[in-house]
Amino acid sequence: MTAHAATVNAKGWQAHLQLGFAQSRDKTLLVNRRHVGPLTVQRPFYPEGDVCHVYILHPPGGIVGGDQLSLCINAGQHSHALITTPAAGKFYRSSGEQAVQTVSIKVEGGAALEWLPQETIIYQGAQLRSTVKVELAAGARFIGWEMLSLGRPASGEGFDEGLADLSWQVYRENRPLFLERLHLDAKAFAARWGLQGFSACGTLFASPANAGSLDAVRQLIGDSQGCGVTLIDDLLVCRAIDTRSDRLRGFFEQVWAIARPDSVQRKACAPRIWAT
Numbered sequence: 548m549t550a551h552a553a554t555v556n557a558k559g560w561q562a563h564l565q566l567g568f569a570q571s572r573d574k575t576l577l578v579n580r581r582h583v584g585p586l587t588v589q590r591p592f593y594p595e596g597d598v599c600h601v602y603i604l605h606p607p608g609g610i611v612g613g614d615q616l617s618l619c620i621n622a623g624q625h626s627h628a629l630i631t632t633p634a635a636g637k638f639y640r641s642s643g644e645q646a647v648q649t650v651s652i653k654v655e656g657g658a659a660l661e662w663l664p665q666e667t668i669i670y671q672g673a674q675l676r677s678t679v680k681v682e683l684a685a686g687a688r689f690i691g692w693e694m695l696s697l698g699r700p701a702s703g704e705g706f707d708e709g710l711a712d713l714s715w716q717v718y719r720e721n722r723p724l725f726l727e728r729l730h731l732d733a734k735a736f737a738a739r740w741g742l743q744g745f746s747a748c749g750t751l752f753a754s755p756a757n758a759g760s761l762d763a764v765r766q767l768i769g770d771s772q773g774c775g776v777t778l779i780d781d782l783l784v785c786r787a788i789d790t791r792s793d794r795l796r797g798f799f800e801q802v803w804a805i806a807r808p809d810s811v812q813r814k815a816c817a818p819r820i821w822a823t
Contacts, residue, residue: 559613559644562586566630568599568658569623575599577628579621586616589633595816599628602820603664605636610648612641612674617649622658622687627811629661633820635696635792636664640672640709650679654687659811662691663803665821666747666792669711669731671698676712683719683754688811692799694749696792697736705744706736717752717782724754724782745773745788747795753806756783760809764802774798783810 564586567579574597580588585606592600603618610616622628638646654660662679669675683689693715697706711731717724735741742748753760760783764776776785785802789795804815 559611559615559646560584560607562605562614562616563619564588564603564617565619566601566628567621567623568626568628568660570625570627570658573597575626575628577601578623586618592819594819595813597627598813598816599626600818601628601630602633602818603630604633609637609639610646610675611639612644612646615647618651620650620652620660620662622652622654622660624655625657626655627659627813629663629818631818631820632664633823634665636667638667638669638673638675638711640670641674644674646673646675648675648677650677652679652681652689652691654681654683654689656684656686658684659688659813660691661689661807661811663818664693666694666696666749666796668696668699668792669706669709671704671706671709673709673711675710678714678716680716681718681752682721683717683724685720687719688755689717690751690753690803690806690810692749692751692803694747694792694796694799695731696747697731697742698746700746700790705746706731707733709733715750715752717754719754725752725779725784742788745790747789747792749787749795749799751783751785751799751802751806753783753803753810755781756806756809757781760806763805767801767805776802
């Protein structure tokens with residue numbers, strides 16, 4: 548190990564990514580892209596013609612104790628961007644230091660932003676704090692999700708130690724629509740009032756949404772256990788737990804396909820990277 552690498556490991560990665568989107572004549576452009584540290588994006592894709600699809604890259608491949616990552620995303624008026632990742636995120640076991648990830652999203656009037664990262668794997672013994680804050684202007688549209696996989700069940704690993712401190716904050720015109728903080732530790736992982744030992748859990752948000760989308764998601768869920776959906780004002784909130792993260796993601800992709808025409812006025816067009 549080089550002296551430089553040892554210094555980086557001791558302090559942790561400090562990475563920041565700032566993205567700004569603006570509507571041009573016929574499509575949304577990524578007009579602002581600034582990054583510090585190992586956090587960047589690939590060139591935009593346009594599988595829908597005018598919607599800007601962007602993949603966020605974190606070259607180290609995982610996050611360890613002491614790392615601090617922040618993302619600031621702004622969708623300008625009437626723009627439409629979909630942001631995802633090429634693979635699952637990973638928070639590794641920590642010797643005691645906390646890893647911190649902060650996501651700040653602002654969606655201006657008439658704009659649409661879809662925040663759809665692939666699942667996050669939280670290894671046993673990880674220590675992390677994650678905050679997602681979404682600020683919606685009047686007339687703004689948003690779909691976002693967070694999918695977690697605790698431990699590595701395929702390797703017989705649960706979540707007997709570690710802590711995931713997770714916060715979601717959704718505001719419209721500076722008024723809170725949804726504020727939540729989750730404290731997931733070994734007790735919450737195993738308890739009947741918590742995850743009941745299910746390794747995968749997630750939440751999807753869509754706004755604006757109406758009773759039609761709510762009923763369609765309810766029909767999708769049917770008699771299935773571990774899934775639920777509700778409508779808070781015009782914010783659709785769907786939750787699910789499962790023993791497999793791939794099955795959880797498949798469920799949320801179906802919910803996204805149902806909610807998307809209502810919330811962002813587009814039929815489902817899955818990013819190509821989801822199929823690889």
